[in-house]
Amino acid sequence: MPTPTTFTQHIFKNISLIALSILFLPLDAFITATCLLWNFSQRFSDPPPAAPRNEPRRTVVVSSLCMAKGLLIARSFHLAGHKVIGVDFDTAHYAHSPVISSGAFSAALARYYRVATPRTDESRAKYATDMVDIIKKEGADLWICVSGVASTTEDALIKATVERETKCKVFQPDPETCDQLHEKHEFIRLVKEAGLRTPLTTLVTSREEVYEVLQQHPSTQFIVKCVELDDVSRSDMTQIPQPTPEKTEKFINSLDISPNKRWVVQEFIHGDEYCCHAVIVRGIVHAFVACPSSEMLMHYKPLPADCSLSRAMLAFVRKLVKTLEGGQLTGQLSFDFLIDPMEAKKKPESVKLFPIECNPRTHTAVILFKDQPQQLANAHLKLLEKDDHAPKDGKIAGVPAKETDIIGVAAPHVDRFTKKDYYWIGHDLVTDVAIPVSDFLMMKIGVYECLRQVSWYAVKVLTWKDATFEFWDPLPWFWLYHVYYPWMFVTSLLTGKRWSRVNTSTTRVFESY
Known part of the structure; x- marks a missing residue:
């Protein structure tokens, strides 16, 4: 389970982050003011969009x-x-x-x-x-x-x-569809019904049911995840069974499982994690992008649209959405997959996917369309066009669009001089600079490791794109780091409410205990 946040850590984290915001305030204020003055001067010569x-x-x-x-x-x-x-x-x-x-x-x-x-x-x-x-x-x-x-x-x-x-x-999407796709066990059921491969997944409402799953599949490793929103258990990837029966029992007994707080026991798949985001109108995919993923993704790098892995994920999405809402689903869907890296290397043309989760909402991976605003807007506006694919004679509507009709992110070699990797400069300032420097001063890491992480941050600043900053629209970026988050950290200090992680992309703070 996640390590509890001590009172000292709670105070130190909040004060340090507030101090970091104050330290960079003059520089960021200068950058923002420069952008605003330039944009104001251009208003008299450049027409609005x-x-x-x-x-x-x-x-x-x-x-x-x-x-x-x-x-x-x-x-x-x-x-x-x-x-x-x-x-x-x-x-x-x-x-x-x-x-x-x-x-x-x-x-x-x-x-x-x-x-x-x-x-x-x-x-x-x-x-x-x-x-x-x-x-x-x-x-x-x-x-x-x-x-x-x-x-x-x-x-x-x-x-x-x-x-x-x-x-x-x-x-x-409709409410029933959202609920089914959101809950892991229901999503796995829908995938199975569509004839697609899935990891072994079981819904449990008691600790006894967890033991039953382990007894039925003695040679399989599992992870357990809470169905309901639970920040404390969200990042826990503990595998069961543990090396000893005693450790297994201790872990299972630590879980708060009941009919009111359901969990899923899911087969642990060894592999690389990927995610994708799709814009779907009446069962037709009009925009699609895929990228490497992780439990809390803070860096985005697109897969080439024409690579076998991206094509496999697109094929999965197309096949699944044809089974939802009579083939007429409209919405933004994102999926998480696990891929066996050895299998993908041996047979890249027929890569097999293990879908593990669906989020029936916008994924942050949509930022990979940052350079294609017109195309992304048009993909959503398809909903306002007349539906020429209405179901007739009880048949499922939603004939898949041709691949040339789907907007996606171009392969890197097509536009190699355009930055395609995205990050959040404030988040990485903490993870790649502040924490390594602090660890070095406390003699937890050596000078080489500290310099390696700091130099990697410099590379990102020079060659990657910040997901929030825009020269023509700088105020959201400034407000995020110098008003919104500092106030949130001040609130944390005043209320004593502790947190474990911050997702800068969603402004969500994960509670601790």
Whole structure:
């Protein structure tokens, strides 16, 4: 299980990060001011983005501007010439924060709103009312739900209300589909029914059921994951059975398993992890990208669109979505896969995938479309086009689009001078500079290892792209590191609420104990 955060660590982490923000404040303020002054001067010579000829200018609502993926989609629609309305929940991911998200300051937004957070029956009703009122007021044509883990189903539930009471279309799967894809055991069942390979997965509601799985499969290694949202167990990759029965029993007994807190016991697959993000309209994939992955992905490097692994993941997505919602699913889906590296090396043309998870919402990998705003916006706008593939005579609709119709990230050799790797400069400043330097001063690592990590950070600054910073839109980047997070760390100190990790891409802080 994750190591508890001590009081000393809690104080040191928060104060250090606040101090780091203050240290870089003059430099970042200078960079931001320079960008703003240049952009202001260019307003008199450069016309604003205009919608392509023969295409209408749409009003698009984009939610979750607090996350990099929401901000990226909002910027894409703005650069494509459309009017963008931003929406965030009225509380931060970690604490009831009066500080609004960094995305609220984006130049891509024509308007910005904060809405009720759907946590109780009353707030859920208020959230639905808020969204309908905003959509009516702005005359929105499309709502792109950039949902968080806790709000995916909530957005799907109010989809019918929004589409019934307004002309706006909602880019989100149905509630039942969201629930099935989100829960690991249900997702595995759907994959099996589609005739695709899966790891052995069992839903358990008691510790006794965990022992039963181990007895039924004595030669198989498993990991256990909580079905419900649980920050403490999220990163735990402990395998069972352990080397001794006593260690196995100790680990299983430490798990809080009950009918109200369900877990899955899943076969542990040795291999490399990959993920993909797909934009789907009526069962047809219109945008797709794949990249290497990890448990908490903070660096994004796309796979070439024409490589065998990317093609295999695309084929998987196409086959699965044809079985969902009668072949008419619309939404953004992301999948996690494990690949046996030896198998992929021996037979790259027929690589086999082990799907382990699906997130029926936007994946941060969408930032890999940062250089293709027009194409990404057009992929979503397909929903507003007339449906020429309506099901007839009970047949499943949604004939897969041709590969040439799908936007993806070009292979590196096609555009080798364009930066294709993305990172968050503030996150890596801590992991690649602050922590190694601290470890060196405390004599935990040598000078060579410290310099190696610091130099690697310099390489990323010079050759990679920051996922949040844009020269034409610098305020979200500045606000994120010098207002939003510092206030969150101050709140952590004042409340005593401890955290274990920070996901800079989603602004989510994982609770500790």
